[in-house]
Amino acid sequence: MYLLGQQENQRYFETAIANSLLHHCYLIHGKKGTGKKAFVKELAKFILCGSWDCTCRTCRNIDSNNHPDVNFFSSEDSIVKLETVNEFKKASLYSPLEGKRKIVILDGVDRLNVQGANKLLTLIEEPPPYLTIFLLSDNVTKVITTIKSRAIPIMMKPLSKNKLSEYLEKNNQLQFQEAEIVADFCEGSLGQALQLIETDFISNRKTLYDLLCECNNKGTDYIKISSLLENVDINITLDLLEFWVRDLMYLKFGQNKHILINKDYYDKLININVNDPEKIMKKIKLIRNSLKHSINSMLNLEVVFNALQEV
Incomplete structure (x- = not known):
């Protein structure tokens, strides 16, 4: 489900990993609701396990947010707190416990102030060799240039309304017209669509x-x-x-x-x-x-x- 509509990005990471070309820092960006967090979780599973749609112990632990080598940091504040950046940086410096790679994810990189961005920048410029960083942004235009220039951008594309409607009708027990209504309202955002379905x-x-x-x-x-x-x-x-x-x-x-x-x-x-x-x-x-x-x-x-x- 979380790879729906992201086949191009999926193939990119498959090629990068197969050729040992995984970069140390990626900027995953797209409008809110395009599934950035869920997609990165699937990537973490693929990086550490080597398979998509797997139910091994590693993948189960990542799904339940209990894997020691995958750390996720986020903040709902209008500006990401310096404390969050410090915790993110601290976790990044711990060597992996179960595999060869450590994966850290920071949501809201577009909401960093200058002080927080500078702290993050020191990590991106000199990362440990085992580290893969995923930075998530709803609005890439607000990400500080020095961070953008050091990360590989990956854009999460919204689904076409037809594809989203078909998915909702097939997987969420909606009537055809109801699925079309939700798809139109969410304008291709799968995350927002799934949240709406849980409401009235x-x-x-x-x-x-x-x-x-x-x-x-x-x-x-x-x-x-x-x-x-x-x-x-x-x-x-x-x-x-x-x-x-x-x-x-x-x-x-x-x-x-x-x-x-x-x-x-x-x-x-x-x-x-x-x-x-x-x-x-x-x-x-x-x-x-x-x-x-x-x-x-x-x-x-x-x-x-x-x-x-x-x-």
Whole structure:
């Protein structure tokens, strides 16, 4: 599963290892949800075991994060703490215990400050001969140049929507239309798709869009909005709203059902007349900014529902 859509990267590492050309540092980059962490875990198994899809003791230990020669470091902070970099560097200097190679993984290299980057740089410039470093980044443009210049970049490509839809339908017990909806929403991100499936995304989407249609016909019912949406992730709600408004923008310039994201709502969307969808998009952007300051998100959603009727 975790190699899905990454066959080109898979072949690269197979060739590098077969010819003893494994570099000491790789920069694995791609949008959030493209499976960087899972892919690197599969690479670690292949490097230490020599096989894909293996269930040996080495591979089982890597899967359960219990292998002494594979260490993963990450931070959810906006800036990766210097403490995390120090721990990463310390672990890198320990010789491997069970094999010939030590593998260390640092997630969030695009969130290092100058001090953290400089500490990491000293390791990358003079690594121990047994070490393989994987640096993970959601935004490669924010990785400091001196680090990028010393690492081999490997880009994780998002899946095509068709491939993602086929995979979700086959492996996650989704109906064809449900799989298409999730694939469109995630724009090729397998990781995000799998996370959404574990939630009530399909039913929450239906609740929101049915509510939008009802408000368009009957007016805004603030109590109903609050009761139906209070437990839905506000960021998912905003993303769904953007897709809804984007479809309304498409319909202003034509009635081609096939270019819509929400094709299953075409019959209802075609009857909604919105003169200024860009104004609504701006309101949604304002809500996203207001969330950073903990302003009441439900009140902001009511503003958007009003805007859908006003314009």
